[in-house]
Amino acid sequence: MTSAESMEANPLAAGLEQGRRAPPGVLVVFGASGDLTARKLMPAVASLARRRLLPSTFAVVGVARSPMSDDDFRSKLIDAVPDGGPAWAELVKGFRYVSGAYGGADTMERLKAVLEEVDADRGTSGNRLFYLATVPSVFEPVADALGAAGLNSASRPDSFVRLVIEKPFGRDLASAQHLDDALHRNFDETQIYRIDHYLGKETVQNVLALRFANAIFEPIWDRRYVDHVQITVAEALGVEHRGGFYETAGALRDIVQNHVMQVLSLTLMEPPATIDAQGIRDEKVKVLRAVKIMSVEQVPTDVVRAQYEAGWSEGIAVPGYREEDGVAPDSRTETYVAMKLEVDNWRWAGVPIFVRTGKRLPKRVTEVALQFQRVPHLPFRAHESRDLHPNALVLRIQPDEGISLRFGAKVPGQAFEVRDVLMDFSYGAAFLEEAPDAYERLLLDAMIGDPTLFIRSDEVLQSWCIVDPILTAWASKDTPLARYPAGTWGPKQADQLLAREGRRWRTP
Amino acid sequence: MADAVALNRWNGTDVRLGAVVDTMAQLRRSVARTASRTWVMTLVAIAVSDDEVYQATQVLRALGAHHPARLLVVQAQPEGGAAPGVDASVTIYGTEIDGHPLTFDEVSLLVKGDAAQHLDSIIEPFTLSDLPVVVWYPATLPSVSEPVLTKASSVLVDTKQAQDVAGLIALAGRRAVVDLSWMRLRPWREMVAALFDPPEFRPYARQITSADVTGKGGPRRLLAGWLGSRLGLPKEHMELHDARHARVVLRAGSDATFEVAREEGERLVRASAVIDGSIRHHELLPLPDDSLVWSLSEALTHLGRDRVWQQALAAGVAADAWL
Numbered sequence A: 001m002t003s004a005e006s007m008e009a010n011p012l013a014a015g016l017e018q019g020r021r022a023p024p025g026v027l028v029v030f031g032a033s034g035d036l037t038a039r040k041l042m043p044a045v046a047s048l049a050r051r052r053l054l055p056s057t058f059a060v061v062g063v064a065r066s067p068m069s070d071d072d073f074r075s076k077l078i079d080a081v082p083d084g085g086p087a088w089a090e091l092v093k094g095f096r097y098v099s100g101a102y103g104g105a106d107t108m109e110r111l112k113a114v115l116e117e118v119d120a121d122r123g124t125s126g127n128r129l130f131y132l133a134t135v136p137s138v139f140e141p142v143a144d145a146l147g148a149a150g151l152n153s154a155s156r157p158d159s160f161v162r163l164v165i166e167k168p169f170g171r172d173l174a175s176a177q178h179l180d181d182a183l184h185r186n187f188d189e190t191q192i193y194r195i196d197h198y199l200g201k202e203t204v205q206n207v208l209a210l211r212f213a214n215a216i217f218e219p220i221w222d223r224r225y226v227d228h229v230q231i232t233v234a235e236a237l238g239v240e241h242r243g244g245f246y247e248t249a250g251a252l253r254d255i256v257q258n259h260v261m262q263v264l265s266l267t268l269m270e271p272p273a274t275i276d277a278q279g280i281r282d283e284k285v286k287v288l289r290a291v292k293i294m295s296v297e298q299v300p301t302d303v304v305r306a307q308y309e310a311g312w313s314e315g316i317a318v319p320g321y322r323e324e325d326g327v328a329p330d331s332r333t334e335t336y337v338a339m340k341l342e343v344d345n346w347r348w349a350g351v352p353i354f355v356r357t358g359k360r361l362p363k364r365v366t367e368v369a370l371q372f373q374r375v376p377h378l379p380f381r382a383h384e385s386r387d388l389h390p391n392a393l394v395l396r397i398q399p400d401e402g403i404s405l406r407f408g409a410k411v412p413g414q415a416f417e418v419r420d421v422l423m424d425f426s427y428g429a430a431f432l433e434e435a436p437d438a439y440e441r442l443l444l445d446a447m448i449g450d451p452t453l454f455i456r457s458d459e460v461l462q463s464w465c466i467v468d469p470i471l472t473a474w475a476s477k478d479t480p481l482a483r484y485p486a487g488t489w490g491p492k493q494a495d496q497l498l499a500r501e502g503r504r505w506r507t508p
Numbered sequence B: 001m002a003d004a005v006a007l008n009r010w011n012g013t014d015v016r017l018g019a020v021v022d023t024m025a026q027l028r029r030s031v032a033r034t035a036s037r038t039w040v041m042t043l044v045a046i047a048v049s050d051d052e053v054y055q056a057t058q059v060l061r062a063l064g065a066h067h068p069a070r071l072l073v074v075q076a077q078p079e080g081g082a083a084p085g086v087d088a089s090v091t092i093y094g095t096e097i098d099g100h101p102l103t104f105d106e107v108s109l110l111v112k113g114d115a116a117q118h119l120d121s122i123i124e125p126f127t128l129s130d131l132p133v134v135v136w137y138p139a140t141l142p143s144v145s146e147p148v149l150t151k152a153s154s155v156l157v158d159t160k161q162a163q164d165v166a167g168l169i170a171l172a173g174r175r176a177v178v179d180l181s182w183m184r185l186r187p188w189r190e191m192v193a194a195l196f197d198p199p200e201f202r203p204y205a206r207q208i209t210s211a212d213v214t215g216k217g218g219p220r221r222l223l224a225g226w227l228g229s230r231l232g233l234p235k236e237h238m239e240l241h242d243a244r245h246a247r248v249v250l251r252a253g254s255d256a257t258f259e260v261a262r263e264e265g266e267r268l269v270r271a272s273a274v275i276d277g278s279i280r281h282h283e284l285l286p287l288p289d290d291s292l293v294w295s296l297s298e299a300l301t302h303l304g305r306d307r308v309w310q311q312a313l314a315a316g317v318a319a320d321a322w323l
C-alpha cells in the first residue's frame, strides 16, 4: 500500500485526475555523470515538473565515480535543461550527488546517509527509485551493494523501493539469465522495472488501442486474412561516435532482441482480458513463446546479416562501417539483419513474419505492415487492375506516427480501372494533446508503480531464446556476411529472402 | 507548423444551407491538397456581436490548424427587423503538420430575424455525422431553453465576466457544461492541492480555518467557491480581494499557513507552507498558460460533466460571491 492510500484523501484533489501524479520519492540515478542522464532523464524530470506531475516531495540523488560537489551536479543539470528556467533551478536546489565506486560499500553508506537527509529535508517518505543509467558491467555490483547496504527493501512499511534497469539486459541468453539471477538475489521481480524506451512511445501503445478498441480489425488479424507481416526498424544514421560500443553489440542485440521483439509481441499477441501489467505481459510472453526457435543450421537460410559499405546517405558521401572510428578494419559485426520468423499458434501458423533493421538505410522509419491476401478472384480485366496490390495496413511508429490503409479504388472516368489509394491517418494532426516523451512516460510509470510498459523477466529471457541460435551460428567464422552500400535498403540477399516465396519488401 | 493560409473563400447572402454544404465540398475539391482529414467533432461558436465573431474566429483559426474539428461560427441577429434568412461565408484553410499538408474549413453564418430563434435547425446540416457537437458561447451564457442546446453533446462557457450564473447551474444539471474559466483555474487548483500531498501536511487540509483569495472577479469567486465547497469553509471565513495577480492563502488556526501566489513581475508562481513560524516547504513553478486558445483546447479535452465545478459554482453563488 502506498502512503497516499493509507492516509486520508486530499479533499482538494477531487476531480484533478491526480492518479497520474507521482507519489513522494527520491530518484537515485547511478551513472548520473553520463549521457543518458543529461540527455534523457533530466529533461524528462523537468518536463514532469512543468506538467505538475511531480510532487514537491521529490528529489534526485546522482551517483557516479566522477568527483563533483552537489553544486557542480546541480549546475550540470541546469545546463542539461536549457529551457528549464527559474522553476527548474529551484527544484534542482534540493538534488544531491554522491561520488564513489559503483559497487562500493562506502558509496552505499554515504548514499544511505544522504537519502536519510533528503527524506528529512524534502519529505520523500522513504520511497526510492534506483535507476541504473550506467554501463551494464556495473548492474550486478550495484544491485549487490544495494542489497548489502539494506537499501533494497523499504525502510518503512508503506514505502517502496524499485530498480529501473536500462538496456542491454545481457548479451545472450546465458548472460541475461545470469544478470536476472543476480538481480533477483536482492530484488523481487515486482521491484524490477526493465526499460525498453520503445514501449514508452505513444504509437507503440496505440497498437493496443487500434487492435483492442476497435471491432473491425481484430477479426481480420490472423492467418485467414494476413498473408505476411513486415517489421522494419530503419535508421539513416551510421554508428556515429559509438563505433566502439557498436562493435560489441551489432543490430541483432541492439535492436532485434529488444525493440523488434516488443513491437512484434504487441502486434501479434492475443487480446488480453485486461489492459494492465499482468494481462498484457502474460499475452506478450505467450506469443513470444510461440515464435519458433530456429535451429543453428537454419540460420543461414532464414537470417541475413550484413554490413554497410561506403555510399551516399541523404546526399552526403559517408564511409563504410569498417572505416568508422572505433571499428576494426576486419569487423564482422552486423549493421543490418533481415530474418524470417514463424509463429506457431492458431492465429499465425503459416504467416511469415519478416523483420529487418539496419543502420545507414535510406531513411529513419519504424513500422509494422500487415500485408493482406489477394482477393480470391479479381473480377477486372488484367489491364484494368495492373496498378492494384493487395491491401496493406501499416502502423507507423516513427517518425510521423500514424496508420495507413492501402486499398483499391476506381479511377474516375468511363473505364473501370482500379488503382491503389492510401488512406492516411496521422496522430500529430488528429489530437491536440502533446504526447509525452517516452522517458517521461516511463519514469512516471515507474514512480507510480505501474509496470505495464516495462519488460518482465520471462519476456526478456524468451526474447533471448529467439535470437540465441542466431548468435551461435554467427559465432563461427564461416557464416556469410553480406554488404550493402550506405543509403540503400540492404543487401540483395535480404530481397531474396522474400523473393524465394514470391514476396517483396515494402518501400516505407 | 506553418501558419494557416486561406486557400479559397466563398460567401453568399440569404443562402440555402444545402447550397452552402455543396459549396464546401466543391471548394475542398478545388484545393487539391490532402485526401482526407481525421475529424473528431463539430465545434460551433455562438456569438452575438461582431466583436465576438471576430474573436471567436481568430481563436478557432489558431485551433483549427491543429485540432481536427469542423468549425462553425454562428452570429445570431434576431433584432433589426430583417426577414428570416442566413448569410454565409466559407473559407478553406491550408496548413502543414509534421510535413502533412492538411486543410480545415471554417463556416460563418449570420442568422437574421426569427431564424435566430431556431439555431438548432441551422447547425444541423453542418454537423459531422456520429461525432460530438460542442457548442461554445464565447461571451454570453445560454438560457436553459435555448433550442440549439438540444443538438449539443457539450456546452462550453466562460464565467470569467459572467454576473448571473443561476441559469448556468440549472443547465449544468442537465448536460455537460465546461467552463473555460474553470479550465484556466485547473493548474492553480493543482498547485493548491499539491501543498497537501506530503503526508505530514495532509492533516491540515481538514483543519483549514480561513482562506484569502485574491485575483480578478469571476475566477476569484470560482476559486473561493471551490475552496469553500471542498474544505467546508463558511463564507465568513473567507476574504476576497480584487487584484491583478492571483493568490490563495489558507490558514489552519495560527499554526500553519499555505500559500500559492503569482510572483510580482515574473512568470512564476510561488508555493509555500509555513508551519509554526518556519518555512517547511517552498517551490517555484512556471506560471500556467491562461490564453483563450489554451483554455479552449483544455476544455475540448475535458468534455465531461464536472461535479466539483458544479459544487464550486453553487458555493460561489451561495456565498453571494457572484453578486
Ligand SMILES: NC(=O)c1ccc[n+]([C@@H]2O[C@H](COP(=O)([O-])OP(=O)(O)OC[C@H]3O[C@@H](n4cnc5c(N)ncnc54)[C@H](OP(=O)(O)O)[C@@H]3O)[C@@H](O)[C@H]2O)c1
Pocket (backbone or CB within 6 Å): A031, A032, A033, A034, A035, A036, A037, A039, A040, A064, A065, A066, A067, A132, A133, A134, A135, A136, A137, A138, A166, A167, A168
Ligand atoms: N545514451 C542513450 O541515449 C541511451 C539510450 C538507451 C539506453 N541507454 C543505456 O543507458 C545506460 C547509460 O547510458 P549512457 O549513454 O548514459 O552511458 P555513459 O554516458 O557511457 O555512462 C554513464 C556513466 O557511467 C560511468 N561509466 C562509464 N563507463 C564506465 C565503466 N567502464 N565502468 C564504470 N562506470 C562507467 C560514467 O560515470 P563515472 O565515470 O562518473 O562513474 C558515465 O558517466 C547504458 O546501459 C545504455 O546502454 C543509453
